[in-house]
Amino acid sequence: MRLTFSLLVLPLIFTGCGDATSDHSEHTQHDHNAAGAVPAGVTDPANPVSVVDGVTVIEMTGNDRMKFNLESFTVPAGSPVRLTFTNVGRMPKAAMGHNVVFLTAEADAAAFATAAAAARDQDYIPADFSQQIVAHTQLLGPGESDTIEFTAPEEPGDYEYLCSFPAHMYAGMRGVMTVESP
Numbered sequence: 001m002r003l004t005f006s007l008l009v010l011p012l013i014f015t016g017c018g019d020a021t022s023d024h025s026e027h028t029q030h031d032h033n034a035a036g037a038v039p040a041g042v043t044d045p046a047n048p049v050s051v052v053d054g055v056t057v058i059e060m061t062g063n064d065r066m067k068f069n070l071e072s073f074t075v076p077a078g079s080p081v082r083l084t085f086t087n088v089g090r091m092p093k094a095a096m097g098h099n100v101v102f103l104t105a106e107a108d109a110a111a112f113a114t115a116a117a118a119a120r121d122q123d124y125i126p127a128d129f130s131q132q133i134v135a136h137t138q139l140l141g142p143g144e145s146d147t148i149e150f151t152a153p154e155e156p157g158d159y160e161y162l163c164s165f166p167a168h169m170y171a172g173m174r175g176v177m178t179v180e181s182p
């Protein structure tokens with residue numbers, strides 16, 4: 001499965017940068033909010049799923065109540081997906097970090113979550129389970145955002161996604177990407 005990360009720079013709003021615990025990897029772009037007074041994004045997008053030039057564009061959020069804004073969506077098999085995930089919460093990353101991990105159809109979500117919880121040094125992405133991951137975002141702190149691009153699986157079916165921060169899946173941070181025959 002080919003998996004491509006983009007380096008898109010998005011106009012993000014932040015309460016602050018320079019947090020020593022932030023993950024300033026190449027996958028996540030940060031920008032200061034010029035106004036400086038607007039809190040991290042607190043509203044969910046009105047239309048979180050759209051199709052632009054054949055690309056399914058997903059705007060997903062995660063919050064301090066351990067909820068995604070989207071618990072399901074549908075994509076055509078083998079089609080390009082561009083997903084922007086934003087942590088719209090305010091709690092520190094170490095206590096309330098979020099990511100989105102898309103699992104293969106064969107993956108066992110419970111087993112993955114257990115392994116992920118023990119993989120804190122890998123931002124809760126267990127290396128031994130890489131074959132069970134279709135795509136995943138970076139682990140994000142409050143106000144952070146990450147955009148990934150990947151190709152939807154060729155095989156129609158239901159693909160689970162979850163936040164792999166310890167216990168978040170069981171708190172409800174999970175959903176299903178339904179892959180349909182094009």
Ligand SMILES: [Cu+2]
Binds near residue numbers: 173
């Ligand atoms: Cu989470």
